[in-house]
Amino acid sequence: MSVPATAGPQRPHHAVWPKRLPHSLTPPQxxxxxxxxxxxxxxxxxxxxxxxxxxxxxxxxxxxxxxxxxxxxxxxxxxxxxxxxxxxxxxxxxxxxxxxxxxxxxxxxxxxxxxxxxxxxxxxxxxxxxxxxxxxxxxxxxxxxxxxxxxxxxxxxxxxxxxxxxxxxxxxxxxxxxxxxxxxxxxxxxxxxxxxxxxxxxxxxxxxxxxxxxxxxxxxxxxxxxxxxxxxxxxxxxxxxxxxxxxAASAAWGNATAENVTLLVVPMFHITGMVSVMHSSVYVGATIVLMPRWDRELAGRLISRWKVTTWTNIPTMVIDLLGSPNFDHYDLSSLVHIGGGGAAMPQAVAQRLLEQFGLRYVEGYGLTETAAPSHTNPPDAPKQQCLGVPFLSCDARVVDPETLRELAPGEQGEIIVHGPMVFNGYWKRPDATAAAFIELDGKRFFRTGDLGRMDEQGYFFLTDRLKRMINASGFKVWPAEVEALMFRHPAIQEACVISARDEYRGETVKAVVVLRASHKGQVSEQDIIDWCRANMAVYKVPRIVQFADALPRSGSGKVMWRTLQEAEARSGG
The missing domain is CATH 3.40.50.980 (Rossmann fold)
Structure with a gap:
């Protein structure tokens, strides 16, 4: 089979590509x-x-x-x-x-x-x-x-x-x-x-x-x-x-038909729920069983009652459902496809799904800028703790973030993505759009800001972040946005937001705060948390607030957030 131009030259992952699928897709016009x-x-x-x-x-x-x-x-x-x-x-x-x-x-x-x-x-x-x-x-x-x-x-x-x-x-x-x-x-x-x-x-x-x-x-x-x-x-x-x-590609990858019964619980205001679940289900004429929010007992009842076949989720949902005291009363036998992203699925949980239900958890990776998946695991050959291979019609590479030179398998660099799923650019922000794209081999690639590596078979793995971001149960929290909101509190002189370890969420939000002299002793850490809860989305709210006399600064006066992050890591947080 010849490889369409949109998929690029022969890449390592084509050897593990599902034989039933082409490398690229011609979507409806x-x-x-x-x-x-x-x-x-x-x-x-x-x-x-x-x-x-x-x-x-x-x-x-x-x-x-x-x-x-x-x-x-x-x-x-x-x-x-x-x-x-x-x-x-x-x-x-x-x-x-x-x-x-x-x-x-x-x-x-x-x-x-x-x-x-x-x-x-x-x-x-x-x-x-x-x-x-x-x-x-x-x-x-x-x-x-x-x-x-x-x-x-x-x-x-x-x-x-x-x-x-x-x-x-x-x-x-x-x-x-x-x-x-x-x-x-x-x-x-x-x-x-x-x-x-x-x-x-x-x-x-x-x-x-x-x-x-x-x-x-x-x-x-x-x-x-x-x-x-x-x-x-x-x-x-x-x-x-x-x-x-x-x-269309999500439907093809998951072998979807009109007989699919899909549990839609990931939010549709988010690109994954919107595209990979809602639009994909509507495209094939599937039945959508809709949940407004996550609740493990309701999910268990709905899967059992409606014989749900397909469930896209974040791993914490699966962990929560498996931990239900009523789990033995639920019938998950109808499920034939389960997967998701946003956070890594713990290996022990993935193994339980395989051994108890014969289900291979299919992890994927994508961003708002890539209309959800740019990578996903082949359903027949998934690797655990892995982003998967470049999606249908997608060309993904790993490059040196400084020189933009393409790196060999095993080397860590920035993941870049080219394909029809990539957005046009940022609204009213030509500067940000220009900074987000590079040209390589005559193609326009989007810089994800995520650091990763590709193995010899073409599977991608996330290793670190080039961008400063906290991943709390699949919700992306950007410290700069939280800090900007916190600066509106009359008692806060400075705030630096970092991540702290959390057994359930993976990561959670921590704020190191310097109070104005006029407010010291008058405002507690809980007061700050309560104010944040009233003024920002709950997933952004710092779960931990630590007061400090000053924040570490570089010679140029910039707050050295990485110093605070490294100290948090050393403390076991």
Whole structure:
């Protein structure tokens, strides 16, 4: 078989490549909306989404998305406009995501854990005028919006409640009691400082005209934000074609068919849940069993009841489920494919899955900039604690970070990626875009900022980070962003954020804080933690705060965070 140009010359991993698959893929040359519309025509009676016992067929999802798209168009949303989408996993998120695409607009997915201080950036930077949110977070959006200049504010906010999507009185499908406050509570609609607020059901109750479809593979589809070593989060410009490629490729790699029953619990505001699970499932017409958040007992019941065949997760979820006192009551025999990423799967857990269930845990690797997977393990030949091999159509190399010279197998360097899954660049940030790419062998490669090595067979392994980042249970925490938020506390003179070891999360967030002289003795470590919890997403909140008289500095005056990190490592933290 000849190797397509997109896959590059013969690479070592081609020897372990699944024989049933080509090295590269030709994805459909259509918009992402077409995947939902086609699945609805192909499978008119098939469950598309299951949510607490409520089943939605593919035609139902299309009908709701079209009505919402018509409403967005009536609100003034036009081709290329950015629409904020802020929800935990629920059917409305899928409907809204596809409605925005059908309105020829761009989805701006936002982590619902973000608070008002963080949310201002997600309204301001993409110049959003419309947002769609669940009622539990809508108040934070309104609070953020009110702090902006009038010309920067939202014009419309559409608000849904989780109970719009299922029958909360159905005793056979009771959510975990701990979720009642945000899942079942009737949060009142907030007021928008300079705009209108509309209830979800009212928004869908219309017979307004749909706009003419006007987008194709090259048009912008999604603008997910990613943080980095400096400054505020940056928007990653993904056209329809990059997500389409990885949706189709994920389906092919996992041998997916319309008979797949997929447990979707990784968040869809994140690129993995959005592309590798949601878009991939919709592409093949699979059934999605939806969880809004992780709960091991609910997961066990859902896998057993719906005969789930495919489950993408982060390893801590598997560890948690296996540790359930009710585990023996759950039937996992329907699972044929299990895998994920975000953190390494402990070898002992992977071995238990293999011995007890015959399941090989397939680890993968990808970034927001690469539309989820750029690497994954061959399902028939996975290696443990390994990123896998370059994905379909992907050319990945290891280069010296300084000279950019390609390195031989076994040598540590920076992982770089080329392929149709790579984003176009950072929104409004030509400087950051230029710095993120290099040219090698006539191709444009994205610099991941991760250090790794490739073995003789072409499998990649993560060894370190070039970028300063904390990986807490698969959530990426960027110290510079947390520090910038902490500096707003009136008692904090300086703060340096580092990672500390955590038995469950792998890593957790620690802040070394220098207090202003006027506040010493008046503020405790717990006070700082509580303030952080009120002002930033919970996964970013320092679990440990340590007061110091001063932070170590270099001759040029820069804070030497690495000195603090090395001291933490020596202390066993």
């Amino acid at each position: 259509t918009s992402l909306w077409e995947n939902l519309a086609i699945s609805a025509r192909r499978y008119p009676n098939k469950p598309g989404v299951v949510f607490f016992g409520r089943t939605y067929t593919y035609p139902e999802l299309v009908g709701m998305a079209e009505r919402l798209a018509a409403r967005l168009h009536a609100m003034g949303v036009r081709k290329g406009d950015r629409v904020v989408l802020d929800m935990q996993n629920c059917p409305q998120l899928i409907v809204a995501h596809f409605a925005i695409l059908r309105a020829n607009a761009v989805v701006v997915p936002v982590n619902p854990m973000n608070r008002a201080e963080e949310l201002k950036h997600y309204i301001l930077d993409p110049d959003a005028k419309v947002a769609i949110a669940t009622a539990d977070v809508a108040g934070e959006i309104a609070k953020a919006d009110a702090q902006l200049e009038p010309r920067q504010r939202l014009e419309h906010l559409i608000v849904t409640r989780y109970t719009d999507a299922f029958d909360a009185t159905d005793s056979a499908n009771v959510p975990p009691a701990a979720w009642n406050d945000w899942l079942l509570a009737r949060h009142p609609l907030p007021q928008l400082a300079g705009g209108s607020v509309m209830d979800w059901n009212d928004a869908l109750a219309n017979d307004l005209p749909l706009p003419v479809p006007a987008v194709g593979p090259e048009d912008l589809a999604v603008l997910p934000y990613t943080s980095g070593t400096t400054g505020l989060p940056k928007g990653c410009m993904h056209p329809h074609r990059s997500l389409m490629h990885n949706a």
